[in-house]
Amino acid sequence: MEDYIVSLVVCGVISWAALFISVRKMFPKKSFSFCNRVVSTIHASLGVILASLSVQSWTCPVCPMASPSSPFQVYISVSFFLSLCFLNLVLYSFITNLQMQTLAVTLAYMIYDLICCFFGPGHFNIDNAVHHLVSIIGIGAGLSYQMCGSELVAALWVTEISSPFLHARELLKELGYKDTDLNLLADISFAVIFSIARMGVGPYITYITLSAENPLLIKIMGSGLQLVSAFWFYKIVMMVRYKLFKRNKASNKVN
Secondary structure, three states, X not given: OOHHHHHHHXXXXXXXXXXXXXXXXXXXXXXXXXXXXXXXXXXHHHHHHHHHHOOOOOOOOOOOOOOOOOOOOOOOOHHHHHHHHHHHHHXXXXXXXXXXXXXXXXXXXXXXXXXXXXXXXXXXXXXHHHHHHHHHHHHXXXXXXXOOHHHHHHHHHHHHOOHHHHHHHHHHHXXXXXXXXXXXXXXXXXXXXXXXXXXXXXXXXXXXXXXXXXXXXXXXXXHHHHHHHHHHHHHHHHHHHHHHHHHHHHHHHHO
16 A cells, blocks of 8 residues: 555544544534534545546446456557557546545545444444444555455445435434434435445446456455445335334324
C-alpha cells in the first residue's frame, strides 16, 4: 500500500471521528446512534458520488477488471496514435488514483464505524461488526495489491446506494415519525433498493471478482460480503412482512 494512501486512511479516520464529535455538539439531546447515523448517511452519499465519478466507462462500469486487457490498436497516423495513447494513459491514471482515494475514504470510515460499534451504548451488532471486518480486509487487500479497483468501487456503489434509506428509517424514529407513512416509505424504499442492488447486481459483481485473476483473499472477502448481504436480505424480507402485517392489523381494528 502506498504511503499517501496510508496517510489518507489515517487522516480519514480522524476526520470521520471529528465529524461525529461535531454532530454530537450540534444535537446534544440526540442519542449516540442518531449522531453516528448522520455521519454514516454523509459517508454513504459521498461514497456513491466518488464511486460514480471513478467509473471509466458506464458502458462497462466494472472495467477494467484485474485480468489483462486486450492490446490497444489504432490504424491511423503515428502522431495521433501517440497523442491518443497519452490522453488515454492520463485518463486511466486519474481514474485509478480516484478509485484508490475513494476506497481509502471508505476504508477510513469502516475503521471509524467499527470502533463506534464498541463504544456506543447498546449500539454493538455482531452482523454489522462482521460486515465491517470483511469490508476492511477486502478493501485493505485491494489497496495493498493495487488490484481489483473497478470491482471494489462497483461493490462500494452497490452496498452504499441503499444506506441513506437504511439510516433514514432509524433517524425518523428518533425524530418522532415512528409507525408513520413517512417511516413506512423509508422502510419500503430501503427494502426495494437493497434487494435490487445487493441481490440483483451484487451477485454479478461477485461473479466478476471470482472470475478475474484477483488474489485469493479478495475473492474470499467478496464471497463473504455477498453471503452477509444474503443474510441481511432475509432479515429485511421478514421486517417488511412484519411491518405490513402490523399495519393491516391496525387498519382492521380501526374499521
